[in-house]
Amino acid sequence: MTRVETLHRTIRHVYEAALVPANWSPALAEVAGSLGAQHASLIVQVDGAPSLTVFTGLEPKHARHLQHEFETRLPGWIKAIPAGTLRRQTTEISEADFQRTDIYNQVVRPAGMFYGVVAPLVCLPDQQIHFSAGRDLGLTDFSDDDVDTASLIIPHLTTAVQARNRLAAAELRAKGAYEVIARLDFGVILLDARMRPIFVNPRAEVLGRAGDGLSLKRNEVSAMLQSEAKGLRDAISMAIGMNAAGRDASEAAMARQASMRCYLSRRPPRRPLVVRVLPVDATDFPDGISVATRAILFVMEPDGPSGIDQMALATTFHLTRREAVLATLLARGMDLAEAATQQGIGLGTARGYLKQILAKTDTHRQAELVSLLLRSGIQIVS
Incomplete structure (x- = not known):
C-alpha cells in the first residue's frame, strides 16, 4: 500500500x-x-x-x-x-x-x-x-x-x-430538549417543511385525542371543523413560506401575524383552543431539536392553568419583572403585539423589552428565544 x-x-x-x-x-x-x-x-x-x-x-x-x-x-x-x-x-x-x-x-x-x-x-x-x-x-x-x-x-x-x-x-441536548417540551402544560407541535408533525408533546396528544377542536393524525395537524381546518392549514403554509423567504416572524411579518393565529371551536362550555403558528428555520433550533423543524404550533387552552415560573425565568437570564412577563407570554405563543396588549404597554415599549431580552439570552429572533425557553428547563410546566 x-x-x-x-x-x-x-x-x-x-x-x-x-x-x-x-x-x-x-x-x-x-x-x-x-x-x-x-x-x-x-x-x-x-x-x-x-x-x-x-x-x-x-x-x-x-x-x-x-x-x-x-x-x-x-x-x-x-x-x-x-x-x-x-x-x-x-x-x-x-x-x-x-x-x-x-x-x-x-x-x-x-x-x-x-x-x-x-x-x-x-x-x-x-x-x-x-x-x-x-x-x-x-x-x-x-x-x-x-x-x-x-x-x-x-x-x-x-x-x-x-x-x-x-x-x-x-x-444529550436533544434528549433533554424533548423531555422539557414533553412536560409543558400547553400543546407544542413541531412541523417539517411538508407540514407533517415531527414531534407532538403529551398535552397536544391529549387535546388531539379528545376530538374536540384539534385533529391530530400521523402526517397531518388539522381541525375538527372543515372551515377551521382550512384556516389552520393556511396559517401553517404561510409560516413555512415566510421561513423559506428568510423573514423574521417577530418583526418583518408583524402585519400578517393575525392570520397565523387560529381558533378551534370546542363543545360548550369549553372556550376555543388558540393555536399560534411560529415560523422557524434550522438556526432557531441549534441545540437538540430536529433541524427539519420549519414551524412550531402552540396549542393553548384559555381556561387552562398558566404554570409559568416568571421568577425562575428572571433569575436565570437576569431579566427584569416586565421582561420576564413578556418572555413568558412569547413562550406561550403570543406575538409581540398580543403580548404588549396583555401587559398594557405600547408596541414600541414591547419592542424595547424584547431587544433587552434577546441581548440577555444571547438570541437574535423571537423564534430562537422561544426555542431557548422551551429547552431551558425553566418551569413553564404544570
Missing part, C-alpha cells in the same frame, strides 16, 4: 470513529501505524472533565498514569507547543531533562518506550485535546517524513474529535 493510500485509509477511519465511538481504538492504531509508532494516546477534556480517552499499545496502568499527567499536570514543554502542531520531544526538551520528568519515569520507561511526538490539538479554557505517540526503546527517532505525515493527519483528527463532541452533546 502506498503512502497516499495509507493516509487516505487512516483519515477515513478517523472520521468513521467520529460517528461510531467503538471505532476510536482501531482508528488511533491506524494513526500510530502511519507514523511508525507502537503506542499512541488521544486524551480529551471538556469543561475540566474527561470526555474521551483512547490508548493503543499501552497497558492499562501506564495509560492511567499518562492520562493523569495530561489532565492534571501537563508539562511546560508540552504547553509551549502551538495548538495543531506535532513536535518531537527531542526538539522540545533535552534527553537528560526528559529522563527526569514524571511522564518518562511513570509511563515512557516502564512501557519500554523512548522517542515520542506530541500534538496539542485544541488548547482552550473549556476544551483540551492532546495526541501523543511513542516508539519502543531501541528504535530511531521520528523523522521529518514522519512529522510531515502527521501534519496531514492531525487536522482531520482534530476535526473528527470536535465533531464527535458536538454529536455527543447534541444527543
